[in-house]
Structures are given as structure tokens and as C-alpha cells.
Amino acid sequence: xxxLQTSDFTGKHRISQEQNTVTVLQGYINKYQPIxxxxxxxATLSDALLADIGAGTDPTDPLFVAIFDPFQFDxxxxxxxxxxxVVDYLKGLIYWHFMTDKRIQANPVSGxxxxxxxxxxxxxxxxxxxxxxxxxxxxxxxxxxxxxxxNESDYPxxxxxxxxxxxxx
Numbered sequence: 541x542x543x544l545q546t547s548d549f550t551g552k553h554r555i556s557q558e559q560n561t562v563t564v565l566q567g568y569i570n571k572y573q574p575i576x577x578x579x580x581x582x583a584t585l586s587d588a589l590l591a592d593i594g595a596g597t598d599p600t601d602p603l604f605v606a607i608f609d610p611f612q613f614d615x616x617x618x619x620x621x622x623x624x625x626v627v628d629y630l631k632g633l634i635y636w637h638f639m640t641d642k643r644i645q646a647n648p649v650s651g652x653x654x655x656x657x658x659x660x661x662x663x664x665x666x667x668x669x670x671x672x673x674x675x676x677x678x679x680x681x682x683x684x685x686x687x688x689x690x691n692e693s694d695y696p697x698x699x700x701x702x703x704x705x706x707x708x709x
Contacts (some may be wrong), residue, residue, distance in 0.1 A: 541592065543577075544630055552702050553631045553673060555638060565638060572634045580629065580681055581688075582635065589626075603694050607684045620637025623683035624676065630678030636706075639670045672708045 545568065546562045549555040555565055577586035589608070592599045599608050610625040623629075681703060688695045 542569060542573060543590075543597065543627060544573055544634065544670065548631060549635065550669045554636045554668075555635065557627075565634075568634050568638050568641075572637055573630055576630055576633050577626075577638065579701045580626070580684060581702060582697060582701075584697040585695060588697065607687055611683070611687070613683075613687065620687050621683040623687070624681045624682070625680070629680040629684070632673040632680075636670055636674040636677075668708060671706050671708050678703050678705050 546555075546557065546565045548558075549565065555561065574586070577589065580586065581589060589599060589604050592601045592604050599605050607623070608626045610623055610628070612620065612622045615621050681700075685700050685702070688698050688700070692698065
């Protein structure tokens, strides 16, 4: 079950929707969505979320709705926990992989090469907004995990992992 579709990559996560790009992007979704759901929730809980979603695009179980949709909560010591939701979390991480990987292309004759066009060339490092999308996803991840940890009796199968913030430097 896929939470994301290639057509979800609009706005700040905009990726061209031409035929070749959509095919490659779908491969990224297929590869990274299950990995990052498991890192967010743990294998058992991410499988339960996908089972709850079933053929739809949103969960129905109130425990999953609580973490799937965007939210904000005041935490301890003046902390503010803001989640943009699971969809935005996944889009940011997959966007990061897609945009950083597309700079390097496989060539059957010469091996790997940096992408280049007739009137422009890619920068040596991805634009800062690519890293911003990753870091926004990590902020959302930490908010979701904070919520689960605060309500641990509701999520006994939680076994998420922490990802780190990223920098182009």
C-alpha cells in the first residue's frame, strides 16, 4: 500500500511530472516509503498503519489519525512540537533522495556522471532547500515520536528510530 503518489509532489516538494520522471519517482516512493515508515514507527507499528489505511489514503483508527494528520502541542519546558503529518514527512525525505540522486546519473558507456544541460549545469551541492525539506521532515518525525512516547500505553508496538538533521556543509 502506498501512502504517496507521484502526483503528491507539488508545492515545496515539486518534482516534474513528465513520463520518465514519474517512473523514476515511483521507484523512489516504492523504495523509501516503507523504510522511513519503519524508522518512524518501527516495523510492527508501520505495518499496522499500512493495514489500517488499506485501499484508502488515510487511516481510520483514531490512534493512527492522531499521528498521521498535522498537529501541534506544547511540550515540557516551553517546547512546541509541530508535525506536518506523515505524508509531508515522507515527501520531504523522498524529495531529498530524489533531488540529491538526480545530480549523479548512470551512463552505460562512461559510468556515472554529473547531470548537465546545454545552457546550465548542476551545482556541486544541492540547493539549500533540498536540505531544508529533509530537516523539516526530521522535525515532524520527532514531533510524532514525542507524541507516541507521551502516549506510550496507546502504542505498545512502537519501536521507532531517530534520524539526524542534515546539512550541505
